[in-house]
Amino acid sequence: MxxxxxxxxxxxxxxxxxxxxxxxxxxxxxxxxxxxxxxxxxxxxxxxxxxxxxxxxxxxxxxxxxxxxxxxxxxxxxxxxxxxxxxxxxxxxxxxxxxxxxxxxxxxxxxxWPWLADCARLDWAIWQTAGAAPPRMTHADLQRLAAEDPAGLSLRLAGCTAYIPSAWPIVTIHLAHQDEAADWSMVRQAILDGGGQTAWVWRPQGDAAAEVRTIALEDAAARWVAALAAGESIVGALDAAGEGFDFAAWMQKALAEGWLDGVAAFAPR
Amino acid sequence: MDKRRLIAATSVSLLALGILAAPPASRAAALEKCFGAAKAGENACAGVHHCAALSDLHGCKGSSKVNYDPADFRLVPDSTCAKLGGLDEQQAKALLKHPRAVHAFEAQMQKRNS
Structure with missing residues (x-):
């Protein structure tokens, strides 16, 4: 043509x-x-x-x-x-x-239903994650992390992950709708309590055949992930996470599940 | 522990443990769309990329109602579609212009996989 x-x-x-x-x-x-x-x-x-x-x-x-x-x-x-x-x-x-x-x-x-828009954001993140590229973290990234000053490095989150902060218990609501035996009184109470949740969504190792997982992040992990998503340096993200965040455990889980795309030079915004 | 030392020590131990997972077999190679190779309800995403041109569009992932419908695809590792008896996009488009050929294809795939 x-x-x-x-x-x-x-x-x-x-x-x-x-x-x-x-x-x-x-x-x-x-x-x-x-x-x-x-x-x-x-x-x-x-x-x-x-x-x-x-x-x-x-x-x-x-x-x-x-x-x-x-x-x-x-x-x-x-x-x-x-x-x-x-x-x-x-x-x-x-x-x-x-x-x-x-x-x-x-x-x-x-x-x-003021939580509906955030529930929709979570649905959309899950939909997007299902078709995203697999993680690209390599041994070379880990070696760089071990050798260079982490104040000058940032961690890039993989495309097959997503985080959705919300003022509502969106993960509790979402998971209840996946469970035929859900305890709806618990869901109702979670909404009445007014506690928000940050949803963390990922497709293990970006495997097209794997089921997408959804969990609610603890507060420290939510601050850490939010800082990484904002492009903060690794040291800056640790500062944001604060006490109570277990970096070693998070990294081990991140590599096993495929949450990272690699290490990049930190570029302050 | 100082943050820098914590990060370096964690990285070294993760390297030593070989914790960086090997890519699963299903994504070791690039994936390709394989038309006509999905059973009902097992399609990756149907007709969405072809709008109404290929078929009467149903919703999407997992919503195929017909076994081995050449208008639906599933993702398979590169170069394995032909071995499964499936079609690439051009072949699927050509086949869909001939309803009798579509039925024959579905029957052939059903027989092959039964």
Whole structure:
């Protein structure tokens, strides 16, 4: 396909997308659609319906905890509103839920479940982690860590990990929805207690066949991970973690599970 | 213990223990998409990268309803797809234009793996 043809096709598809998402009160402008009248509107309606149905199915797969909390009907309404409010920016349904957590936080009718947006962030992190690249930490990284001044080094977290701080017990809520015998009174009490959790998500060694794991981090470990994610030096991250953080145990677990991508020169921000 | 000494000592002991895990066999090589090689419910992610062009899109991971549907893929180590009887993306697209060939392919894969 030539560059000129490609541009024309790109423009044609962009016009069609604009027509699909145009307000339906008035006929959508789309000069490339050859039909007119009712037939044209029926065609565009089919595109709209298919797009929404595909998006809804993808969103159900990407946000299982949100789906379980809202139920099918309410989730479908949310999906439809989200589809209209935040049209997809990529031609890949694997990314359709990218903005759903932020969108949920703006929906007034979901105020009764203030933890829902953070639960959605956790669902999305798990979805993203499942397809991320495996960790790249090597022996050379460890040798560098042993030989160089750690004040000038930082640890890079692997792409197959994610941390989600929240003012709500999102890990307790998430795990309860994975467990058929969950103790819901305990979940309710955790919410009433008002204690937040930092979720730590990883896919062991980035293995595509391995199940993604989710735990709640202790406070010191949460501060450590947050500092690493912010690009802090290793010494600075240890300072942030404070007393009670077991660096040796964390590193051993990190290497066994594949939480690190390697060591990099510390670049103050 | 001083933080610098703690970090160095930990690194040395981890090196000595050989704690850095070897990559699991499933990611020793790069992965490739292998179409038509997934049983129902075992697909990696279906049709998502092809929008509605390949099939009536279902949700995603694990939501395939049909055994060995050439519109669905699973991730396999590089160069192993053909050995499993699966198809690359171009082959899958070509096959999906012919419904009879799709049914024949699924039956053949079912027989091969039964």
């Amino acid at each position: 030539s560059a000129a043809t490609h541009t024309t096709e790109l423009e044609r598809q962009q016009r069609l997308i604009a027509a699909i998402f145009a307000p339906q009160m008035e006929p959508a402008a789309c000069p490339d659609v050859l039909q007119d009248g009712a037939r044209r509107e029926a065609g565009l309606a089919a595109y709209r319906g298919n797009g929404l149905a595909h998006a809804r199915n993808a969103l159900r797969a990407q946000f299982p905890t949100v789906l379980a909390m809202l139920g099918n009907d309410a989730f479908d309404v949310l999906s439809a509103r989200y589809w209209r409010a935040r049209p997809p920016r990529r031609g890949d349904l694997a990314w359709v839920g990218e903005e759903l957590p932020a969108y949920i936080a703006t929906v007034d009718s979901l105020d009764a």
